[in-house]
Amino acid sequence: MRYFMPAPVHHQLGLVCLGVGLQHGALPTVGPRVLDHHVAVVVSAGSGWFEGADGVRRPVTAPALLWLTPGVPHHYGASRDAGWDESFVDFTGPAVAAYTELGYIDPDRPVVALTDTVTARAAIGRITRAAQPGNPLLEVETSAAVHELLVALRRARADTAGDTDPVLRALARDAFLPLSVAEHAARHGMTAAELRAVVRRAAGASPKDYLLGIRLGRAKELLVGTELSVAAVARRVGYDDPAYFNRLFTRRVGIAPGRFREQQGRAAPGGWSDAVPDPRHPPTIRPTPPAVT
Template sequence: MYHTWMRYFTPSPVHHRLGLVCLGVGLQYGALPPVGPRTLDHHVAMVICSGGGWYRLPDGRRLTITAPALVWLLPGVSHEYGPDPDTGWDEAFVDFTGPATTTYTELGYIEPDRPVVPLGDSAPARAVVTRIARAARVGNPLLEVETGAAVHELLVALRRSRADLAPDGDPVLEALARDAYLPLSVAEHAARLGMTPTELRTAVRRGSGCSPKDYLLSIRLGRAKELLAATELPVAAVARRVGYDDPAYFSRLFTRRVGLAPVRFREQQARAVPGGWSQEIPDPDDPPMLRPAEGHEVREAGVR
């Protein structure tokens, strides 16, 4: 015995230009019948929350699925799968497509070589699927945009829930971020971590989807932007603080990656905030604000 609920959508060409669109969503559980062999023209992320079963590769090999797990169904790839006929499984799936799938694959969020991916926890992904299911109500005017945005969120949730990655942060990435402003080469970073450059590149690409050089550069430029926007430090001082002894090289690199020269970025983004600024992550329930000076009231907008 099994139970199933599903809905399918047909987003317009305009919605496809958003990069990702949701084509369908479903929730099923029990001793579901096996599927395939079949070939799809789009992606499906299938989250197995409990139970187990099998997945058959195009070459005939059979993989065991044990919850919690993610099963990728990829366009153009023949596949077969099914739950254990005695125990069944609890399944949530999302069908999606769009040009952004190429980038997500390049970044390692979608893994063509790993059709079955163990998850540490299926709850975050299941929560996103549930939101997609709720958005699928008849007459929802935001359906295509709401569900498309949720597909992005689903890919992030699945990436974070992979059993081979630490949910609270990757130690290698944390170490690189800590030392990002030191004037070190990739080989020197690797040596500090007791790794070869090849091992470091593999670890960083698995954890972040990019090379160590790009990962370090993104941290340095992000910090440089903060200093340019929130302080009056000269550009040369900003360059030194983020690891570049040559201000001219820093300016060329910043301009090439950001699209604006550091001085021009500062003109657009500078914030003169009395009381300074902080690197602490704010509490969403207690956003940063100026405290009223003694003897003065702070009135809310629109309140007389």
């Protein structure tokens, strides 16, 4: 176990790591107790139990996540027979509110089933490696790893569809079609209210804002990477009225489409593509072979 004391300036990073621990076996029971900060307890092997503020004792079977939230009593322990394999990260910071609103942290679900703990343990491993005595980057490295941990835990939740939610994938596919939210919902056999609940839970936004983000993101790409007129860009992303698109873009982005193009525009040798490269084989500059003399 290692515990840290981040300075006030580090809290401006949004999240700070207060401690990290790795332990396994028939561990001592924790609590009952109340903390003043958040803790993510990742159980990667074994089983045990968890008791929250409601006094209900819930079974815990790996892989699983325990959310310990500030001000909420909790009490938990590993099985007396085989115990469990546990890693934990204590953290706090102003970004916790945003992660909670987006559903990455769910105080109402203290026990969360996971599909695996590989990526979460990797993030925790980065914290433990950063916690070497005398590391001048300790607070910043551990802060970055806490952000990474929350994303990894969100991806590993057993109640999600993995990396890509099928509803979000379908909305992204149809984002440029002239469909209302109700029409998008009907395509999925949902009411508009049901679609709003699904998208809010998966993406932390309303369907309208989720679709708008995709449209305007694509518009930015077309403005920067092509010579299409603003009116043509508007049509490509689903707006038949260029004046409305101009007003919407200006209000959401902060500058007009033409001005955005002037600021960000650049010519790409060999042309431009919106294809996402394979991270294992990123684009590279081929070295010029030496001249033969």
